[in-house]
Amino acid sequence: MVDGLKIIIGRSNPELGKEIAEYLGVKPTDVIIKEFSDGEIFVKINENIRGMDVFIIQSTHPPAENIMELLLLIDAAKRASAQRVTAVIPYFGYARQDKKDEPRVPISAKLMANLLTTAGADRILTIDLHAAQIQGFFDIPVDHLLSTPVIIETFKDIAKDDLVIVAPDAGGAKRAHEIAKKMGDLSMAIVDKRRPAPNLSYVTYVVGDVKDKNVLIVDDIVDTAGTLTGAAQALKDSGAKKVMAFCTHPVLSGKAKERIESSPIEKLYVANTIPLKWKSKKIVQVSLAKLFGEAIRRIHNEESVSSLFV
Secondary structure, eight states, X not given: OOTTEEEEEOSSSHHHHHHHHHHHTXXXXXXXXXXXXXXXXXXXXXXXXXTOEEEEEOOOOSSTHHHHHHHHHHHHHHHTTOSEEEEEESSOTTTTOOSOOSTTOOOHHHHHHHHHHHHTOSEEEEEOOSSGGGGGGOSSOEEEEOSHHHHHHXXXXXXXXXXXXXXXXXGGHHHHHHHHHHTTSOEEEEEEEXXXXXXXXXXXXXXXXXXXXXXXXXXXEESSOHHHHHHHHHHHHTTOSOEEEEEEEEOOOTTHHHHHHTSSEEEEEEESSSOOSSOOTTEEEEOOHHHXXXXXXXXXXXXXXXXXXX
């Protein structure tokens, strides 16, 4: 039992919240979360949290009510005189809208940061932001975890002599390089997609040697799975033996299921930042409860979390 620590679990990802509370040996705080007949959200904290260190666990994937629920829980905790409120956001929604890359569009990730801060969050704990610079959108501390320790643990028993870490696009090259390095200086490759002319299909190139190798594609988000499955096919066409993949945030919308099922991917390992919408023999879920739980424990005890980055 951790003294002075309260865990509040929202409805967006209750299973992960319960696992984190169990790791910490803390009973989740009793809360009421419900909707009025018109859909308006009502929250109430049924325990005394005055002077407590409160951690609210809530992913902010669609629908937008998940974000609103988190904001209301933060406000309720602040008005109940919590000493500190940390928003634990396993999946930070709207992270892909982190820049103004065309006229008359919002910077949605910045707006989310403003909303969380205005609601009263004192600190943010999240993992594998789509763009690490989103941390700079906040004027409060952000603990940005990486899934690298989980990837290393998950694939530690796979023969390293023929394993290649693959970035599914050029944007993921830095992440793939770091993972390859921390897994024992493994080889890496990059799948590069080019559109040679308007209205022509992407031409895909594999940069790196994958022939007769087992490959592991690492990505932060898999949404419609177009990039992932395209990369998997390119790797297979380049002579890869076994194609595996790992993603932190399994959004898995649109045609993702059909694409993954028909792709050469043998196993897709996904973290539990978002509850799975559907099941597949190809998909293996990996829990982040220990990683988040340990980060929460260290934050509560005012200890460093840097060693969690491997």
